[in-house]
Amino acid sequence: MRSSPRIMITGLGAVCGAGLTLEAIWDALQNGRSAVGPITQWDATRWPVRIAAEVTGVDNRTLVDDRKLHKITSRTDLFGLYAAGEAINQSGLLPHRETLESNAAAQFNDRSGVFAGSGGGTYQSNYDFLPLLSAAEGDLQKFGSELSATVNPMWLLKNLPNNVLCHVGIRHGFKGTNGCVTNQCVSGIVALAEAAAAIGAGEADRMVAIGHDSAIEPETIFHYNRLGLLAQDVLRPFDRDRRGTIFGEGAAALVLESESTAHSRQAPTLGEFLGSGCATEATGILDVRPDGDGLARAIRLALAEADLSPVDVGMIVAHGNGTRASDASEAVALRDVFGADPPPVTAFKWAFGHTIAASGVLDLVLALIALRQNRVPGIATLNSIDPGIAPLPASSTAQQPRSDIALVLCRGFGGMNVALLVRGIIS
């Protein structure tokens, strides 16, 4: 199938409620420590849902040192820029560029691309208009005439969905092929798949792929809760008593390079991208098919692209968002593809919540750590697998991967399903 170059992973970065480094997040996963706690961004004591996995105790300067950027970006962008910076640092791309002649450096930049997957916007960005609405007293004409004196002139720029793409480019000088995916929960993982495809098609030599989101805000939680999608205490993927998902926030990023360019600069290899699959169930915004149709097709597409069979897969990081419908149909899809004997299955959202647009990329970078450690972390909140769903080998305790290949699954509104395969480096 694959005649294009091998695609190596040379840098990783992440931030979420469980930590600012992959080591810290991994440590939480391994030790069954959840970052879910009381919401601090507003006083939620009277709310039906009072919990989330927030990134707390981190000031903006720690995320992004450049204060000018704080004024023209949002919280989600700072997460994305931080994770991208970590991944780029680890890859050693910038010191390598320093060694190049100016023409070669310019060509390097033109062949370096960026794909971001973004949450796309928040309700609270509109709250910047609330004082103006008060002043206008419902009069649209007054609203218009007092606009310039009341609202930050940079309002639009602060809220551009493609800010991370823009500022990764400006900060690091990358000028190659690029995109910003705004496809709700699968934004990040689709961005990653497109980044890999760009290298595969020879459009770029290296790509930075980022997923980032910060969806913990009153109106979003209010609506999700009314739709019955949120748990009020614990996120329990695949559990008999699962009650819904819990919001998280954060970002994750990878640097991908063609094998030849990674090899020629003797870059550290942290893994290899093998293939991806993407399918929608055409079910509209909220509905999920109970038969796992879209997810099973996405997995089979990824296996075909990677030229692999189900038996080659060593572990599965499921979407496992903890909602009744998604987890049940996910189990059906896994049964459909892997039969009675799937490799160990885990899911990570119990530890740092559902980070929406960031979730697939965050799961993927942690899957690479799991392979490196040769350990599939348990789902610490899993008490008893739902007997009503198709049996699957998920456990509250750690398991061992069957091979150095991980399958990562990501699902979202719009009936979206994405599957991604990576090879890790077992240490």
Next chain:
Amino acid sequence: MSHRKRIAITGIGMVTPVGNDAPTTWANLQAGQTGVAPLQSFDASGFPVHIGAEVKNLVPGTLIHDRKLLKFASRSHCFALAAAEEALTDAGIRPEPASSHRWGFSVGAGMMAVSWAEVQAVHQFCAANGEFNPDGLLDSRFPADPIAFCRTQTNAGLALLTRHFGIRGYATAVHTACASGGQALGTALKVMRRGLADFMLAGGYDSMLNPFGLSAFCLLGALSTDNETPQHASRPFDATRNGFVLGEGAGFLVLEEWESAHARGAHIYAELAGDGNSLSSYRITDSHPSGDGAIQAMQQAMADAGIAPESVDYVNAHGTSTLMNDRSECAALRTVMGSRIEHVAVSSTKSCMGHLIAAAGAVEAGVCALAIRDGIAPVNAKFAEPDPSCQVNLVVRESKRLPIRAALSNSFGFGGSNSCLAFRHPDGITP
């Protein structure tokens, strides 16, 4: 790069400020009709800018016979549904249960938009005294609307269209501001070349002509303030240009694998032959004066399509009518085209339609396909006074008949994303 799949454009649909379908839009673009007028859909009289290019009198229910679905659709989703329906009808093929998994979807979607009424409700319940208090949402009288929530999701348009048309393959939504539509079509092209879909419904939709969207651009000072003379507003490349005019609309194309389109006897407008895509990495809203960034996008698109500047006969410019963009784009065109520049017809159809933001690149791709079919370069309307820093071969006064072997369409976005699409005549004509 050897033996790559060729991709045919076999269906076009448009909802624009100059027409609620592609034939009307195309006729009005050729005639240089402007869609710019004082805003009608809300009282904008107090805003620094109160003109825009609105879609007029679209009745989505005449095309989309699913009232429940339309309840979930915002204004821009309605544009998208209507344009996509037209494109599929035009192509004479649509997803069937057996083929649905081989149909893909790629769209440039606008920013998350919350309606005036919804923000008003939040204001009333949570911020009546100015300070935001989230507990107001918990008031039992708060008009919580799960359908409105669904409409605000970033992939709501994707969800509605894939459901309505029964598309079950690869599906993506992208947003790189004004480059979104172009990048969505570029993504569709790549997805098809990768063999992930045999057919794609690809395009863009947007509407920021509401109090918040208009505010966003007024605050930046990016819009033309020709409030008293809307008939002259949006005059790309004119020495007196003073900003863009905010428009709205949608454009969709049906893309198909060449051989199978040919085999079923489909009418092929043009080949979507190449995609160029670069990042300026310069400033958020400004383009580089030298055209850097745009230059790479155009060069890549031509290289990707296997087209030399010598065979490019028409460029549909980004041409927003801002001082900076038009100058920078002309610098880029001169660099890329070299001595060919005097022979390449250039126009910006934003002179008629205004700027459709995330939909612009998709609609303008359709314009390029129609220009190739008819051998007509549409006029750059409203042009009166040449700008010495914009020396390109503009199509002025009236549209120009010329055989178009290959065309380019530029779309450059806030944030620095540059998209260029390359189109080729389906029959490989000679000049």
